[in-house]
Amino acid sequence: MEKVFAQRSFVIExxxxxxxxxxxxxxxxxxxxxxxxxEDESNFSATIKAKAAFITLPMQLxxxxxxxxxxxxxxxxxxxxxxxxxLKVGQKVSYKLNAVDGKTEIAxxxxxxxxxxxxxxxxxxxxxxxxxxxxDVEKMLRNLA
Numbered sequence: 001m002e003k004v005f006a007q008r009s010f011v012i013e014x015x016x017x018x019x020x021x022x023x024x025x026x027x028x029x030x031x032x033x034x035x036x037x038x039e040d041e042s043n044f045s046a047t048i049k050a051k052a053a054f055i056t057l058p059m060q061l062x063x064x065x066x067x068x069x070x071x072x073x074x075x076x077x078x079x080x081x082x083x084x085x086x087l088k089v090g091q092k093v094s095y096k097l098n099a100v101d102g103k104t105e106i107a108x109x110x111x112x113x114x115x116x117x118x119x120x121x122x123x124x125x126x127x128x129x130x131x132x133x134x135x136d137v138e139k140m141l142r143n144l145a
Contacts, residue, residue, distance in 0.1 A: 002111040005091060005123070006130035009107045010138045014145030016099040019106065020071035022144055023095055023137075027076075030136035031061065041065075050080065050129055057082045072097055080129075089114070089126050093133075106141070108134045 012019050028036060033046035042065045050059045059082040067075040075094040081087065091112040098105040110130035114122050 002092070002113055003123070004109060004111045005127045006110045006134060007108060008131070008134040008138065009105065011100070012104045012106065012138075012141050012145050014104060014141075015102060016071050016097050016104045018145055019097055019104040019141060022141060023074060023097070023106075026137050026140040026144065027093075027095075027133070029140060030133050033061070034058075048080070050082070050125065057087070059087075066092065067094075087122070089122050089129070091126060091130060093130070104145075106138075108137065110134070 028044075028046075031046060031048050033048050036044065036046040038044050044063045046061045046063075048059050048061050049056050051057075059080045062079045062081075064077045065074070066077045067073060073094065073096050075092060078091045078093060080089045080091075089112070091110050093110045094108070096107045098107070110126070110133075112126065114126065
């Protein structure tokens with residue numbers, strides 16, 4: 001069963017089309033990737049840095065666009081690995097954009113499955129990662145839109 005790691009809703013003072021044009025770019029920028037690669041129209045990879053407790057680790061990110069309905073929803077599946085594959089975190093990240101009186105309401109949700117003992121250890125990392133991304137996406141959209 002999927003567990004919600006983070007969710008955030010906010011309103012941007014811009015049209016849904018404008019926010020839609022920016023959402024992919026600001027999400028990628030919020031990851032602060034070192035070497036971002038578009039593999040094809042649905043798949044991408046990057047090297048990112050993720051905080052785990054009091055240390056920052058280089059991680060390999062592989063992402064896939066799982067569902068896209070312009071300009072309403074974008075769902076991606078992210079798999080992050082580090083420490084030579086010993087650390088693995090998977091998340092589904094979704095954005096739902098709703099037009100409201102010339103503004104755009106955005107609902108962000110990050111969820112995934114992390115069973116067992118390793119899941120107990122990695123769930124806080126996944127929550128922090130998702131919450132930071134959503135906060136950065138909101139900040140960037142406010143500045144750019």
